[in-house]
Amino acid sequence: MNKAFMGLVKKEFIQVFRDKLMVWIIFALPIIQLLLLGYVANLEVKDISLDVYDFDQTQLSRDFVRSTEAGKYFTPTTPEHSVLDLDLSFREGSREMALVIPEDFSEKLTTNEPVTVGLIADGTDANSASLGSGYMAQIARKFSQDIYGLERPLKVRNRVLYNPEAESVHYMIPAIVATLLTIVTVLLTSMAIVREKETGTLEQILVTPISKGTFLAGKVIPFAVLGMIELTLALAFGVLWFKVPFVGSALLLLGLSALYLLTTLGIGLFFSTVTSTQQQAMFFAWFFLIFALLTSGFFTPIANMPQWTQYITYLNPMRYFMEITRGIMMKGAGFVDLLPQTISLIIIGVVVFGFSSIRFSKRTG
Amino acid sequence: MNNHAVEINDLSCHFGSFKAVDRISLTVEQGEIFGFLGANGAGKTTAIRMLCGLLIPSGGGGQVAGFDILKQSEEIKKNIGYMSQKFSLYPDLTGRENLNFYGAAYGLDKKQILARTEELSNRLQLAEFIDRPTLSLPVGWRQRLALAASLLHKPKILFLDEPTGGVDPVFRRKFWQILYQLAEEGVTIFVTTHYMDEAAYCQRISVMHRGQIILRGKPYDLIEQHRAANLEELFIDLIRGRENADA
Incomplete structure (x- = not known):
């Protein structure tokens, strides 16, 4: 040395x-x-890239997707991977959230049954994940309100990947x-x-x-x-x-x-x-x-x-x-x-x- | 091949249009104490820095310890010691830690550093303060430590740039006693100074003014030739004469 x-x-x-x-x-x-x-404040988030998995493919489900664009919180995108591998686009960092619309979406909505859509978020950006979930809940409420009135709730079920508690x-x-x-x-x-x-x-x-x-x-x-x-x-x-x-x-x-x-x-x-x-x-x-x-x-x-x-x-x-x-x-x-x-x-x-x-x-x- | 410790010819250093050193030539013999005098800004430090390989000359050339100053500055560095006018030890380290570091910088191993530190500590009487942070030491003690640091690797030539600035007369006297001993052992000493009594201790001196050497010789010969009372008078008359001529 x-x-x-x-x-x-x-x-x-x-x-x-x-x-x-x-x-x-x-x-x-x-x-x-x-x-x-470690405990720093929240910040507003816009233009969250949103992979849309629409299994219903009806006018109604497309209207719902379009309504997510209001307020510029989300930018719907076409998925690159199948729904089974949807976390791949998270890992590559090209998408921040994914929306899954079930195939019975319009059927249930028109027959007054409650419907749940899935929202999957990338929890590594905890801020965007929690704010995004909030935005989506609001959009869903407004969507069902505008078209069917108050008592037909469209629910959003959240799932946050990687950082489940969105800490x-x-x-x-x-x-x-x-x-x-x-x-x-x-x-x-x-x-x-x-x-x-x-x-x-x-x-x-x-x-x-x-x-x-x-x-x-x-x-x-x-x-x-x-x-x-x-x-x-x-x-x-x-x-x-x-x-x-x-x-x-x-x-x-x-x-x-x-x-x-x-x-x-x-x-x-x-x-x-x-x-x-x-x-x-x-x-x-x-x-x-x-x-x-x-x-x-x-x-x-x-x-x-x-x-x-x-x-x-x-x-x-x-x-x-x-x-x-x-x-x-x-x-x-x-x-x-x-x-x-x-x-x-x-x-x-x-x-x-x-x-x-x-x-x-x-x-x- | 020659035996001069230092030999330079037409050495120059220009900063833009300013000629800090303007074609100086000189030789220094082995084991000689050579005094380099001049007012502030005369170009002494610039000249020394070129000799030590810290500054590349704009023109001219020469050799130090037998090595070419343009091409062999790395060889020169192994054979010289340098003490700048600025205190250049680490203030937050103790004297011993400083010596350990500079010893390693010269490629000495632990045993050699230990032996040399012991030897220099006795010789320069460092023992009582060598384990204290250098920051807390009086200037005179720091200078002795800095001298020790520049002697660790047994250099053939020692360059001292105003080594006794700000030091009281008792310390200065001690310092010069050490320099005399070193010279007797064959170390060549190239020293700049402001103090005319120190200049008188040198075997030969050169006086620099505005980048050029305007006077050189043995101190007592010069006093006699110019019929001056002492070196200080000679120096002041000379500089004043030059300045009047320039004006």
Whole structure:
């Protein structure tokens, strides 16, 4: 093992753990944040994509489908998979809900019998799932009211997949875990490198025979390790305290997290090359974090954003990582399901990290 | 092939149209204490940074410890020690942790670091404060630690950029005693300073002004030649004369 590299890593860890306040900031604050954000408020949802399985195929059933478009809450779509595999389109993320109309729909409605339609929701987006169910109940009530009067109820039976209790905390925790990992790696990396500039130790290191590559690795890897520890801690807390289900493979999540770190460490490194004080680095890091959070699908589903903002989200690595954490934890998504996200992260990571390390080497002479 | 510790020819460094260092040439012999003088902004630090491989020259060239400054900066780094005018140890680490780190940076193993730390600790009298965070230490003690850090790998040449700035006279005297001992052991010392009494300790000096070397020689020869009372007077007269000529 390279002695200089080990020396750097050891020094970095001593520095992090010497600062007692820093230890609190890194390990305790995120848990508090987890508690607070775990119960964040509801948001309005529109344009929920709705797979329609119409087994009745009558004028009446088509009228009901059309009525779901009112208020723009739903956009009815034609299913890609049979009703037996309807969860496939959820796992691929192309649909958010499915409506099943039984074959005796119009027959029962015209003979005054109660009818129940099925509504299946993707519970990984707990917010959309619970709001969508509410909208559907209203639409059904109005439909039966408008045509037949009050006493002929059309009922909706809900079924929420993946997150049966539609717990928003189940949906928030994976997202918060993604956020924490981003904060630790972007913010701490950029500040740790800029601090070396501020104290003059960077110059002192540059007159030693340490190569730029070794320096970068020794500087970046300790924060990658801290980030992974934090990730594990937050996941354990989510699963044990909030009882968030963890359906998929933890190993896959850890592997893809390491890949995601390539992009965040690269961004942190980039900020350290364009700034000369820790304050500036912090400003840049926060600006990025807010941008990344808002366009990640954390608060607002990406499908609900205006089209041009949706294009911007493709540049945001956190967007993909958000889909990865939610997909693995809640839906049990496998590597193949997450291939598009994985490829996007590899491209962004290689470009950002490569560009930043070249820039760093040139800047430091 | 020659035996000069440092030899540079027409070395220049331009930042845009500003000539921070403008075609300077000099040689430093092995085991010599060479003083590099000049007012603030004269170009001393820029020149030192080029010699240490921190800055790429705009023109000219030379060698340090037998290695080409343009092509072999990695070899040069193994053979020199550098102490910048800015305190450059980690303030949140103790002296020993700093030395451990810099030792590893020079590729020393644990045993070597331990032995060298012990040796330098005795020599520079670091024992009483080596296990305290450097942040809490007086400037003079920090300078001695920084010197220890730059000596860990037994460099052939030591570059010191205003090493005694802000240090009281007693510490400065001690510091120079150490430098003399090192020079006797064959270490070449290239030092910039503001203090004229320190310049007098050097075997030879060069004076820089606006990127050029305007005077060079042995301190006492120079005083005699220019019929000055001391180095300080000589220095001030010289700079003033230059400035009047420029104006």
